[in-house]
Amino acid sequence: MTTSGHLLLVDDEPQILRALRPALAAAGYEVTTAENGAAALAHLASEACDVVILDLGLPDMDGKQVIAHIREWSEVPIVVLSARDLETEKIAALDLGADDFVNKPFGVGELLARIRASVRGRDRRLSGQAQFRSAELEVNFATRRAFVQDQEIRLTPREYDLIRALARHAGRVVTHKQLIAAVWGPQATVDAQFVRVLVAQLRQKLEENPAAPRVLLTEPGVGYRLATDEDA
Amino acid sequence: MSDMISNWVRRRPRLVGYASAILVVLLANLLALIVAEGLGYVRVSMIFLGGVLVVAVLLGSGPAYLAAVLGFVSYNFYLVEPRFTFGVESEDIIILVVFLAVAMMTGGLAGRVRDDAIRAQERARTSGVLFQAGRDFAGMDEEAEIAQRLATGLAEAAQGQAVVLIDGRCFAAPDQDPPDTLIDALAALEAPGATSAKVGDWRLRNLWAEGRRLGAAAWRSDDEPDGAQLIHVLLDMGATSVARARLSRAWAEVEATDRTQSLRNALLSSISHDLRTPLASIQASASSLRAFGDTFDAEVRNDLLDTIQEEAERLNAFVGNLLNMTKLEAGALAIQGVTFEMAESLDRLVRRFERRRGGRMIAIRVEGDRLAAWGDPILFEQALANVLENALRFSPEQGTVEVSLQRRDDMLIVEVADEGPGVRADELARIFEKFYRSPSANTNLQGAGLGLSIVKGLIEAMGGKAIARNRDDRDGLVVALILPSAKS
Numbered sequence: 001m002t003t004s005g006h007l008l009l010v011d012d013e014p015q016i017l018r019a020l021r022p023a024l025a026a027a028g029y030e031v032t033t034a035e036n037g038a039a040a041l042a043h044l045a046s047e048a049c050d051v052v053i054l055d056l057g058l059p060d061m062d063g064k065q066v067i068a069h070i071r072e073w074s075e076v077p078i079v080v081l082s083a084r085d086l087e088t089e090k091i092a093a094l095d096l097g098a099d100d101f102v103n104k105p106f107g108v109g110e111l112l113a114r115i116r117a118s119v120r121g122r123d124r125r126l127s128g129q130a131q132f133r134s135a136e137l138e139v140n141f142a143t144r145r146a147f148v149q150d151q152e153i154r155l156t157p158r159e160y161d162l163i164r165a166l167a168r169h170a171g172r173v174v175t176h177k178q179l180i181a182a183v184w185g186p187q188a189t190v191d192a193q194f195v196r197v198l199v200a201q202l203r204q205k206l207e208e209n210p211a212a213p214r215v216l217l218t219e220p221g222v223g224y225r226l227a228t229d230e231d232a
Numbered sequence: 233m234s235d236m237i238s239n240w241v242r243r244r245p246r247l248v249g250y251a252s253a254i255l256v257v258l259l260a261n262l263l264a265l266i267v268a269e270g271l272g273y274v275r276v277s278m279i280f281l282g283g284v285l286v287v288a289v290l291l292g293s294g295p296a297y298l299a300a301v302l303g304f305v306s307y308n309f310y311l312v313e314p315r316f317t318f319g320v321e322s323e324d325i326i327i328l329v330v331f332l333a334v335a336m337m338t339g340g341l342a343g344r345v346r347d348d349a350i351r352a353q354e355r356a357r358t359s360g361v362l363f364q365a366g367r368d369f370a371g372m373d374e375e376a377e378i379a380q381r382l383a384t385g386l387a388e389a390a391q392g393q394a395v396v397l398i399d400g401r402c403f404a405a406p407d408q409d410p411p412d413t414l415i416d417a418l419a420a421l422e423a424p425g426a427t428s429a430k431v432g433d434w435r436l437r438n439l440w441a442e443g444r445r446l447g448a449a450a451w452r453s454d455d456e457p458d459g460a461q462l463i464h465v466l467l468d469m470g471a472t473s474v475a476r477a478r479l480s481r482a483w484a485e486v487e488a489t490d491r492t493q494s495l496r497n498a499l500l501s502s503i504s505h506d507l508r509t510p511l512a513s514i515q516a517s518a519s520s521l522r523a524f525g526d527t528f529d530a531e532v533r534n535d536l537l538d539t540i541q542e543e544a545e546r547l548n549a550f551v552g553n554l555l556n557m558t559k560l561e562a563g564a565l566a567i568q569g570v571t572f573e574m575a576e577s578l579d580r581l582v583r584r585f586e587r588r589r590g591g592r593m594i595a596i597r598v599e600g601d602r603l604a605a606w607g608d609p610i611l612f613e614q615a616l617a618n619v620l621e622n623a624l625r626f627s628p629e630q631g632t633v634e635v636s637l638q639r640r641d642d643m644l645i646v647e648v649a650d651e652g653p654g655v656r657a658d659e660l661a662r663i664f665e666k667f668y669r670s671p672s673a674n675t676n677l678q679g680a681g682l683g684l685s686i687v688k689g690l691i692e693a694m695g696g697k698a699i700a701r702n703r704d705d706r707d708g709l710v711v712a713l714i715l716p717s718a719k720s
């Protein structure tokens with residue numbers, strides 16, 4: 001079996017480690033586990049790692065702190081495990097540089113999809129790919145053009161900035177704050193409401209039925225996600 | 233009776249002064265008559281002069297003039313030849329003038345001294361009242377208490393009655409209901425632009441502090457003391473104190489809500505954590521089996537199935553605890569009192585923990601045999617399971633949890649000793665409180681703060697006791713469950 005890469009699983013609940021390990025191994029990952037933040041950081045410092053799965057509630061330090069530490073020197077994809085009701089935690093984690101999150105409890109299928117999207121997203125960004133392509137949508141970053149079902153759609157500059165930000169992270173969640181920074185600039189003080197309005201405009205052009213979006217998905221309370229073919 | 237007189241005297245100092253002047257002149261007359269008749273010495277004008285002097289010094293100029301005139305008249309009438317006639321000669325005019333001059337000068341001088349003394353006394357009283365009120369205000373946190381004290385101080389300062397109206401509540405001194413018209417007038421002061429008013433002989437004023445109206449006060453004086461300034465200073469002081477009390481109460485409320493809020497958040501997140509962790513394990517295991525079941529070997533499949541089963545049990549235990557808690561709170565727990573062998577319960581329970589203990593050891597020590605207890609074995613095992621769960625959770629990996637059973641008199645004692653960090657002495661009693669989460673312990677190891685409170689509730693419902701202490705041989709906590717032994 002070919003290896004999908006080295007994966008670091010950080011969670012302080014032994015039963016979660018025990019439940020996840022076989023599936024991750026079956027998906028081709030070499031799994032290392034850590035039960036606290038310090039151990040996770042120590043492992044990352046000494047060994048190359050392709051993706052990190054991180055529980056936000058750790059005994060020795062806040063999971064967000066771990067993310068901040070990792071991001072000081074590493075671009076390794078991070079997928080956060082969190083409870084559904086801790087939205088602010090999730091947003092903070094994403095804004096600190098986590099790539100995506102999975103709500104507890106979760107199925108391994110969902111987790112594996114998020115891991116793959118995060119790894120791919122990193123690859124895409126780092127390799128400076130010129131376009132995003134899914135069955136529905138194509139965004140060409142070089143020519144600033146977008147196509148739905150091979151028909152070009154006309155986008156305002158803001159709409160294009162928004163779709164580009166989402167396409168660059170296709171398959172992964174992008175927070176309101178990150179979208180605001182991408183569209184209005186990093187210093188902008190714009191209400192998340194503006195993002196909602198812009199998304200609604202964009203959906204009119206992208207979606208077959210804007211009321212039941214299939215391409216530009218909402219992550220309630222956190223942000224938005226552009227569907228990849230894997231989501232279909 | 234004497235009160236009435238002294239009151240009357242206090243209220244009419246002027247009349248008393250003149251009456252005393254007449255009295256002094258009468259006394260002077262008496263003395264002069266005795267001297268004149270007895271000694272035959274008729275040049276007794278000095279006696280009258282002395283009387284005028286006394287009146288002037290003691291009672292001020294007004295009574296002194298009266299005394300001078302009366303003294304002159306009676307001296308002339310009784311003692312100057314021809315006696316018992318009233319004749320004015322040039323010499324008598326001189327005497328009258330001297331009498332009046334003495335009365336004027338002495339009276340004015342003495343009056344000024346007296347007024348100074350009175351003013352000094354008033355000042356002392358003023359600063360005394362203010363000082364005392366200030367001290368009292370500083371020591372009070374209750375708005376009502378301050379308002380009542382302000383009313384008392386105000387009545388004292390005005391030497392009369394006072395009413396303070398704050399937040400629709402009325403505080404009066406002396407303690408009697410003020411007339412309705414006064415209350416209405418006080419309330420009317422709330423109208424914008426109104427600051428003060430007069431109703432009958434009551435004076436009314438608004439109470440202000442930091443630019444806001446707090447209420448109003450009214451006072452009435454029995455006579456006219458010059459304490460107006462004192463009264464206004466006192467009112468301002470009282471208003472400031474009321475404002476301070478309000479502020480500190482508002483602060484306390486904010487702090488209390490903050491505390492409740494953070495307690496609720498902590499509780500919610502720990503309950504959700506306790507429920508969600510087993511659910512997450514179950515779902516991850518089940519979905520793994522569904523997705524990869526064919527590729528897993530038998531051992532992995534079994535392990536995942538074990539996880540599902542154990543986590544379901546853990547979930548069940550947690551839900552059971554929540555239910556028991558509710559029942560204990562509602563007083564709806566039915567105790568099935570039977571005789572049961574405690575050693576068997578221990579054994580059964582420890583076997584139940586076999587899979588959950590990880591690398592930690594559980595050692596059982598039973599002293600004596602035939603240790604039968606009286607109670608509900610199911611509830612007892614539930615309580616002990618909570619204690620054991622805690623002990624394992626706080627124990628280091630590879631640590632040992634010691635469970636011992638012994639009889640002391642007619643009680644059976646089960647002790648569970650762990651090798652964890654123990655509990656601070658001041659928290660030992662509190663760890664049995666519902667939702668208590670030790671601020672000194674690792675937050676991630678703590679649950680919702682239900683386990684031990686249920687232990688206490690269950691054991692006490694069976695007529696027993698749950699006690700916690702720190703180990704004395706090493707770090708670690710000992711929780712003792714004490715149940716009555718069965719009557720044989």
